[in-house]
Amino acid sequence: MKRFWVTFENKERHLIEAPSLEALLATQSSTPHSVTHASLGDFHLRQMLEPSISAREILYLLEYLSSMLEAGWVLFEALQALSQEPLRPKTARMVASMTRQLSQGHTLSSAMEPYVDAFGETVIDLVRVGEKNGALAQTLAKAHRHLQFHAMLRTKIRQALIYPLIMLAIVGVSVGVWMGLVLPQLVEAFGQMRIELPPLTLWLVDAWAWLVASIGYLAFGVVVAVSASVMSYRKNRWLKAFVWRMLLHLPWVGAMIRAWFTAQFAHAIELSMLSGMTLFAALQERQKSAHNTLYHEALGTLHSALSQGSSLSHAMQSTLLFTPYGASMAAMGERQGDLAGSMGRLSRYYELRFESVATTFSKLLEPLLIVGVGLFYAVMLLAMLGPIYDMMGQVR
Numbered sequence: 001m002k003r004f005w006v007t008f009e010n011k012e013r014h015l016i017e018a019p020s021l022e023a024l025l026a027t028q029s030s031t032p033h034s035v036t037h038a039s040l041g042d043f044h045l046r047q048m049l050e051p052s053i054s055a056r057e058i059l060y061l062l063e064y065l066s067s068m069l070e071a072g073w074v075l076f077e078a079l080q081a082l083s084q085e086p087l088r089p090k091t092a093r094m095v096a097s098m099t100r101q102l103s104q105g106h107t108l109s110s111a112m113e114p115y116v117d118a119f120g121e122t123v124i125d126l127v128r129v130g131e132k133n134g135a136l137a138q139t140l141a142k143a144h145r146h147l148q149f150h151a152m153l154r155t156k157i158r159q160a161l162i163y164p165l166i167m168l169a170i171v172g173v174s175v176g177v178w179m180g181l182v183l184p185q186l187v188e189a190f191g192q193m194r195i196e197l198p199p200l201t202l203w204l205v206d207a208w209a210w211l212v213a214s215i216g217y218l219a220f221g222v223v224v225a226v227s228a229s230v231m232s233y234r235k236n237r238w239l240k241a242f243v244w245r246m247l248l249h250l251p252w253v254g255a256m257i258r259a260w261f262t263a264q265f266a267h268a269i270e271l272s273m274l275s276g277m278t279l280f281a282a283l284q285e286r287q288k289s290a291h292n293t294l295y296h297e298a299l300g301t302l303h304s305a306l307s308q309g310s311s312l313s314h315a316m317q318s319t320l321l322f323t324p325y326g327a328s329m330a331a332m333g334e335r336q337g338d339l340a341g342s343m344g345r346l347s348r349y350y351e352l353r354f355e356s357v358a359t360t361f362s363k364l365l366e367p368l369l370i371v372g373v374g375l376f377y378a379v380m381l382l383a384m385l386g387p388i389y390d391m392m393g394q395v396r
Contacts, residue, residue, distance in 0.1 A: 007034045053118040055151055057091050062123075062144040069137035076102045094118070107131050121289035122146060122268060126275050133276045142271045149267050149347075153260065153354065160358035164365040171373050178380065179208050190387045201383040240293035248294075248320060252361045259354035261295050262326050266347035273340040280306055294321060312339070326350075 061082065068078035079099045087095065094115050101111035109128040112119050123143045130139025187205055190197060197205075211218075233239055248254040265286070272282035283306065287299040298321040305315035313331035316322040326346055333342025 005036045053088075053091050053094060053115070055147060057088065058118055058123075059144060059147055059151070061091075061095070062140050062147065066137050066140035066144060069140065075108060075136070108136070120147070122272075122286065125277075125285045125289075126271065129272075129275045129277050135276075139275050142275055146267065146271050149351075150264070153263065153351070156355050156358055160362040164362055164369065167366065167369045171369060174373075175376060179204075180212075183208065183380075186384060186387075195387050198383070198386050200379070201387060204379075204383050237293055241297065244292070244294035245320065252357060252364065255357045256354060256361065258321060258323055259350045259357055261292075261298075261321055262323065263347050263350035263354055265295075265299075265322075266326070266343040266350065270340050270343040270347060273343070279312060279339065298322065 064082055064085075065075070065078050068081065069075060073081070076099065079095060079102060083092065083095045083099060097114070098108070098111040102108065107128075109124050109131060112124045112127060116124060123146065126139050126143045126146070127136070130136040130142075133139075183204065187197070187201070233243065244257070248257055268286050269279070269282050272285070273279065277285070280303070283299060283303045287296060287303055290296040290299055298319040301319050302312065302315045305318065306312065311331070311334055313327045313334055316327040316330055317324070329342050329346040329349075330339065333339035336342070
């Protein structure tokens with residue numbers, strides 16, 4: 001993709017991506033005043049300084065268009081009305097670009113394709129199916145439900161982790177204050193009174209002195225190690241699969257991962273089938289939009305099994321990601337001829353299951369943190385108790 005600075009007659013200047021200059025001009029409803037090539041640095045600087053299109057804005061856009069179409073508006077007029085709403089600059093440019101695309105005869109799904117990072121491939125696929133079936137308003141509502149579902153799952157993760165993280169930060173600050181401020185002053189007071197320090201106290205003092213002297217080297221080593229690990233993880237597909245398989249075998253964590261992906265999978269299949277897609281096509285499109293290696297491999301296994309004539313329930317049993325309960329629910333839906341409804345029930349079950357496991361995991365961390373803080377202060381007490389008694393004896 002190439003990048004261009006485009007200036008319009010009203011003096012507005014926008015940074016637009018397009019495969020070529022001809023493709024850029026073809027998407028404009030009017031001839032721009034000027035077009036110049038933008039450097040890669042301009043693009044990255046603009047990306048850093050300008051907030052990206054948020055999930056909340058995409059949810060608002062889908063809900064707005066769905067309600068307007070349900071009320072009888074034409075799609076082009078609905079987009080024009082949306083462009084008059086107070087939107088952030090990047091979102092406003094996206095809506096303006098989509099409006100221009102529609103004015104030139106393009107479909108809504110093709111107008112969304114340049115913004116696949118904002119909408120996601122699943123939403124664009126749903127819109128494409130809705131256009132073919134003549135039920136775009138209902139499909140936009142389903143796409144809104146799909147993104148709202150994912151946003152809800154992410155919110156539950158943050159809610160489950162926020163309290164343990166706050167507790168961990170408080171513990172870190174308290175340990176730093178004790179070791180950095182209180183302990184040195186006590187050691188200095190003991191030295192002035194010529195009190196002999198026990199080995200545990202001397203070890204703590206030496207360990208803290210070493211940590212303070214080596215903090216720069218340690219920080220550099222941690223940054224290098226983390227950066228190398230992240231780069232290796234991103235580039236090595238085998239390493240990604242290995243890490244996720246190991247996480248699946250961890251207590252609580254494995255249950256959370258299975259619940260997370262099963263809820264996503266079942267919800268996406270339900271919406272796709274209700275929108276008119278076949279199960280085979282829904283799996284194919286879902287696999288294309290899956291970024292997680294383990295999830296992508298599991299969907300590939302399901303897609304391959306179905307292409308060989310297997311049932312979905314039987315294929316789900318051959319993966320590590322889906323539970324026997326999920327396969328049983330799929331089998332029930334296949335027997336009753338209501339796979340979409342069965343997937344909907346499975347999605348709601350694992351949504352509640354994920355929330356329950358995440359909450360339990362969060363509550364499990366609390367006593368562990370309390371025990372850790374208790375052990376730390378117990379060691380501090382043992383290290384300081386003897387010298388404090390000696391100091392009190394000298395004062396008397």
